Amino acid sequence: MALRDYVAYRLSKDKPLSEFIKNVFGFYPRNISLYQLAFTHKSASESTVGSFRVSNERLEYLGDAVLSTVTADYLFRLFPTKSEGFLTEMRSRIVSRASLNKLSQKLGFEQVIHYSHDNHSSFKSLGGNAFEAFVGALYLDRGYEFSKYILINRIIKVHIDLEQLEQTDVNFKSKLLEWSQKEKHHVVFKMLSEKSGSHGKLYQVQVVIDDKEYAQGADYSIKGAEQLAAEKTWAMLVEQKMIKQEKNSEEDDK
Numbered sequence: 001m002a003l004r005d006y007v008a009y010r011l012s013k014d015k016p017l018s019e020f021i022k023n024v025f026g027f028y029p030r031n032i033s034l035y036q037l038a039f040t041h042k043s044a045s046e047s048t049v050g051s052f053r054v055s056n057e058r059l060e061y062l063g064d065a066v067l068s069t070v071t072a073d074y075l076f077r078l079f080p081t082k083s084e085g086f087l088t089e090m091r092s093r094i095v096s097r098a099s100l101n102k103l104s105q106k107l108g109f110e111q112v113i114h115y116s117h118d119n120h121s122s123f124k125s126l127g128g129n130a131f132e133a134f135v136g137a138l139y140l141d142r143g144y145e146f147s148k149y150i151l152i153n154r155i156i157k158v159h160i161d162l163e164q165l166e167q168t169d170v171n172f173k174s175k176l177l178e179w180s181q182k183e184k185h186h187v188v189f190k191m192l193s194e195k196s197g198s199h200g201k202l203y204q205v206q207v208v209i210d211d212k213e214y215a216q217g218a219d220y221s222i223k224g225a226e227q228l229a230a231e232k233t234w235a236m237l238v239e240q241k242m243i244k245q246e247k248n249s250e251e252d253d254k
Helices: 003-011 015-025 032-038 057-078 084-094 097-107 117-122 126-142 144-159 162-167 172-183 222-239 244-253
Strands: 187-197 200-209 212-219
Touching: 015 032, 015 144, 032 057, 032 126, 057 084, 057 126, 057 144, 057 212, 084 162, 084 222, 097 126, 097 144, 097 222, 126 144, 172 187, 172 222, 187 222, 200 222, 212 222
Parallel strands: none
Antiparallel strands: 187 200, 200 212
């Protein structure tokens, strides 16, 4: 461990959280306040900036992008002969809300997340959201390369069974469309933006159901962006109890 990290740990006002991160991920935080924010759900937020309530939601947005990029990079190198469709589907399964929720439980995130216990039953994605926020904090604290190393070597290689994922058939866009047809809802995948960058075009897609806006997804392929938006929307519908059967099956998996 670098002297700088040890000093940061010794000066930390939240040594239990520092120890938790060290035990789970193998490093001490430098800026502990980032991680404190990452584990603060909006239900437990006591600070506001103007009309904005300080919580982990902004870090969640950043972590989602970092996690998606690292996973895409890792799969691209691991499967040099696989098609774009295969890589997109595998990445969607790894970063899916259901997968991240289960991962956060396995890592023991609930013991460090600050949230209102009165409303806990309604926070079905509490752990998965916190994991993405943690990735955002990690990125800001240590940079991309260090984040990439931690995510690949301490998460993907240790906790993700790629062989099992290959055998799992989860297409959230198809599930969402099938549900909408059955329940007589109108679903649209709305293209919000196309931004050119060093890695190609980044597509931003939003799901709209009966003229009501739901989740967004960003990816370097339209299919990937739609899948991410559909998966997040599916989780929202489960939380809102619009998809009761899925909720029951998720509880059975816990």
